[in-house]
Amino acid sequence: MGPMLLLSLSLPLPASHPSQVFNAKTAELLSHHQVEIRQSFPKEGWVEQDPKEILQSVYDCMERTCEKLGQLHINVSHIKAVGVTNQRETTLVWDKETGEPLYNAIVWLDLRTQSTVERLINKTPGKSKNHLKHKTGLPISTYFSAVKLRWLMDNVEEVAEAVLTHRAMFGTVDSWLIWCLTGGKSGGVHVTDVTNASRTMLFNIHTLDWDPELCRYGTGCFLLRNTGVEPVMSDHGLLTTIAYKLGKDAPAYYALEGSVAIAGAVVRWLKDNMGIIRSSSEIEKLAGEVGSSYGCYFVPAFSGLYAPYWEPSARGIICGLTQFTNRSHLAFAALEAVCFQTREILDAMNQDYGVPLSQLQVDGGMTSNRLLMQLQADILCVPVVKPSMPETTALGAAMAAGAAEGVGVWSLAPGDLAAVPTERYQPQINTEESEFRYARWKKAVQKAMNWETTEPVSNGNGTVD
Structure with missing residues (x-):
């Protein structure tokens, strides 16, 4: 009898669709394939995708993933369930x-x-x-x-x-x-x-x-904190959402969540819109050349600000520019922006939940950027823990599918879960420096507020534009 396998279909980002196959016993990633999905922008602020293209990408991913299993001499009949994360x-x-x-x-x-x-x-x-x-x-x-x-x-x-x-x-x-x-x-x-x-x-x-x-x-960046079987209502701009419910008669577990609208997308903006980098992987090297933004702050509120502000009228700004500022400083400021937004959400969670987070566990494509991970630890003033296998969202969907009633090929009991190797990033700057940079970021955010409105605006001559 061959290994019990679980296929996971993931749509974690607006522009990509990967599929993965995991071994239900070891959690080993056996096969992986990814297809890019086009986005369209018919008008300013509009973002659309073709539903048929999304569906076709699923078919393509499943076909290619199964072909790769065949190359490994693994029979696709061993796939026992399909999990979806979206x-x-x-x-x-x-x-x-x-x-x-x-x-x-x-x-x-x-x-x-x-x-x-x-x-x-x-x-x-x-x-x-x-x-x-x-x-x-x-x-x-x-x-x-x-x-x-x-x-x-x-x-x-x-x-x-x-x-x-x-x-x-x-x-x-x-x-x-x-x-x-x-x-x-x-x-x-x-x-x-x-x-x-x-x-x-x-x-x-x-x-x-x-x-x-x-x-x-x-x-595009989501931070969740499991609060157990009782929902905790936020007084600091966070969402109260359902984290999971694993079975018809099982209790629902709740979470506090903060959502950052623009995370990895800021890197794509630097590449596609501004031409500052030729590929997403370049940003780490470019930002690392200067090691600081030198007072430049980037608030990428392209679609307004989400948690904890919920301010759709905000728009993106870059401030603190000097004659000295170059593209490396902008790249560094873009990475810092992701970290500052995470810090805002984490601060709100600590206030709502009452127990400070002692470390941050991360996953996703951006975790391969070592400079970003170190910046995140520095700005949060807590360790950042990254699993060696970054596809943990897909793994979670596969585990849930494998543990479903009638499938039962994956036990979610704590003693049965395989340990996942991790990499740990410790804060390397003092707290005073971190707090100073964070305060400047908060000042920049205020400058981005109330930029757009649907209300008529007077042109100063008593008439309305």
């Missing part, structure tokens, strides 16, 4: 009779719903963006799926017609993929899980069900 808020609507998408997927970064959000907030008592937070754990924001769905219903004729004739299916990326992979229009299963549902702004995180009142209302 962009949670990205929103799709499709026709259940034809199986065709009715519009492009609206990506979580998209800002087209800002006026919708402002209108909804203005209708709430006290004009509070936190009006629904007691049920959803979320502020009213462009980030979440409900306002994207509202926009689709109001602005896309095909969607509005399909809703009226009960042909419309709504879902996040996981729902679209699972529906297609289980038969599509010929009996496909339309499902999601509580973690994705909790990011729609239509789901009650206490009852673990869709909320009738919320449904009538119509409305």
Whole structure:
């Protein structure tokens, strides 16, 4: 009998789709393939993806991953389950009779719903963006799926017609993929899980069900802290979300979460928009040449600011420039920006939870940047721990699939989990230096606030532009 294998399909970033196969006994990564997914930007602040291209990338990844298993003389029949991890808020609507998408997927970064959000907030008592937070754990924001769905219903004729004739299916990326992979229009299963549902702004995180009142209302770097079986409501701009629920009768575990809209994307911006680097891997070398931003601060609020500010009107700024500033300083400031945003979220978590975090565990593609990992430890003033195998998000999806009822090829009992080797980065600057740099960052953030608004602006002559 061959090894029990688990296939994981991951859509962790807006622009890529990898698949991985893990050994259920050792957690060893056996095969991996990645396909780039194009993004389109029809208007300023709009971000879309083609649902058919997303689906085709899944087929391509599975095919190539299985081919690589064959090259290793491993029979694909040993794959016992498929796990899916995805962009949670990205929103799709499709026709259940034809199986065709009715519009492009609206990506979580998209800002087209800002006026919708402002209108909804203005209708709430006290004009509070936190009006629904007691049920959803979320502020009213462009980030979440409900306002994207509202926009689709109001602005896309095909969607509005399909809703009226009960042909419309709504879902996040996981729902679209699972529906297609289980038969599509010929009996496909339309499902999601509580973690994705909790990011729609239509789901009650206490009852673990869709909320009738919320449904009538119509409305890149993520840091999570497990708070156990009781939800902790944030007073410092964080989300209260569902971390996991592993089984029909198992309890839901909750988490505090902070979301940074732009993390790895800032590196792509330096490469694709500014031409400062030719490849993403160059940024570590370029920033390392100077070892400091020399007072230059970069707030990459391309899509507004997410946690802990929830300020969609903010826009990106670079400040503190001097005659001395060059592209190496900008590269260093870009890496620092990721670390400063993480620090803001971590500070909020420590205040909400009451127990300071003693170390930060990280994963994802950016963890291969050793300079970034060291900067993160320096700015947080706590150790940063990186697993030697960076695909831990995909591994988690594979483990959950392998532990599912009826599969049972992976035990999640603590004593049965294989140890994963790690690399540890210790803070190397004094606390005073770290706090000084962080204070300057906070000053830069304030300069980025309230840049865009949908309200009419006077031109100073008594007329409105």
